[in-house]
Amino acid sequence: MASSSHRRRPRPEPDFQWRPVRGPLLAVAAVAAVALVVTLIVAFRPGDTSGDGQDRAVSDAGAVTSATPTVPDSASPTSPKPSATASTPAAGKRTTPPASATPSTTATPAATRRATSGTARTPSPAAGRIRPGTTYDGVATSYDVGNGDGACSFGPTSDVMTAAMNTADYETAKACGAYVSVRAANGKSITVRITNECPAPCTVGQLDLSQQAFAKLAPLSAGRIAITWSLLSPATSDTVSIRYKTGSTQYWCGIQAIGHRNPLARLEVRTGGGWLALTRTEYNYFLSEQGTGCGAELRLTDIYGEQLVVPALAVRADVVQRTGVQFARH
Structure with a gap:
């Protein structure tokens, strides 16, 4: 048997005599119970989104996050394309126009x-x-x-x-x-x-x-x-000719193409390492300052991208040498 020191002390009696009124209290309690049950059913009804507690959820780390799922920046491959007539973007979508919608900054040609x-x-x-x-x-x-x-x-x-x-x-x-x-x-x-x-x-x-x-x-x-x-790009029976500039030797040369149907875009010489493009001057000769390729094979390219290979020609200054080749007509 437990000692008296471990007994629960009885509460002191109130000064007034309390007598419960059973009838009305039972009715109130019954109504309250029914209301509680209805509230719980409504609160946990599937699909219900009302109430402040349904708008926010707590993550596993304890931080509060939005309960609304995040919409990715780009649509999935199966997503329908947005309508061209839509006046407002869909929620969560970026409104930045695509790069193709950016005004072009390319300079316009001259007015002439x-x-x-x-x-x-x-x-x-x-x-x-x-x-x-x-x-x-x-x-x-x-x-x-x-x-x-x-x-x-x-x-x-x-x-x-x-x-x-x-x-x-x-x-x-x-x-x-x-x-x-x-x-x-x-x-x-x-x-x-x-x-x-x-x-x-x-x-x-x-x-x-x-x-x-x-x-x-x-x-x-x-x-x-x-x-x-x-x-x-006219019809012509002429063929391209090559002329080495006055003073040209195997150590320095200037090379010119004559009689080409289409404007000439590039002249290259054959070297041990491949083709070398020569620099064009305002007087229409292509210069090899160090003599590279002087007397070697030549490759001519017109403005259409067509290329003609001319066999090696002797370096004969100021002499027009025919090649027998010509660019195609366009």
């Missing part, structure tokens, strides 16, 4: 140029400022060509249907040898070959025609007329 509409032309991977399938706006003036020689260093010629290209479009002799169709506002047109450069005050798009060529478009007294012009 416009693309020619019509059928697509052959791509020109090596073209410079003068591109096939493009029509250029400009002006035409005239000059006395003398013996026909010019900055392209082709030498004297009896061909008077020639022109000098403005410095910008001359592009360090890349325009040399190009055939150009020129049309005046009155509908008359001619074909000329670029043999010279027209420095300032000639402007972008300007052609300085031989007097004979200009006279086929308008009277020489007109002085200056509006024109459009475009590159040609």
